[in-house]
Amino acid sequence: MRLLSRSTFLALLVALPLAAAAHVGVDGAAHHAAGFAQGFLHPFTGMDHLAAMVGVGLWSALAARGARDLAWAPLGFAAMLLAGALLGLAGVQVPAVEPMIAASLLVVGLLVATRLRLPGPVAAAVVGVFAVFHGVAHGHELSGATGAAAAVAGMVLATMLLHIAGVAVGWVLRQRGTLLPRIAGAAVALFGVTLLAQVA
Secondary structure, three states: OHHHHHHHHHHHHHHHHHHOOOOOOOOHHHOOOOOHHHHHHHHHHOHHHHHHHHHHHHHHHHHOOOHHHOOHHHHHHHHHHHHHHHHHHOOOOOOOHHHHHHHHHHHHHHHHHHOOOOOHHHHHHHHHHHHHHHHHHHHHHHOOOOOHHHHHHHHHHHHHHHHHHHHHHHHHHHOOOOHHHHHHHHHHHHHHHHHHHHHO
């Protein structure tokens, strides 16, 4: 019974983003203007980012052939999130930011559900492309704000912690068969479809 409740809890934890509203560029500097703490907290309150970051960690653990595979996608996402944030801070305009953020959830959800194995550099590139758009969205929000650099640093640190949490949950789900990972992936993908419908 305890095993069932833990498994159910993990599935609900991963499905939680479905209950949240999208980040569509309107929460802006309210989360980020004051510096590191606000930047650190935003990934935990922006549910699209929370789902994407935890999802990347889940996929890394579920699809890994061994421990060496675990870091590629999380590091790729974090690095390109930083690059995107710097582009946004510099005022670089990137088209289709919100649709690509929504699409990232759909793709990450499908990767989790299918446990698709990709070579490490390819996995990093796939999630990294989407991470750029997540970063650009926040860079634009922070542009011109005092404490922007500290906020970006906080956001990247929080991103890495969420990836680690996703990896930990994914490693547990590896031992639970295929049903729970499929449910988790489907929840994230469905969230992505919902956001795509909102921004289309």
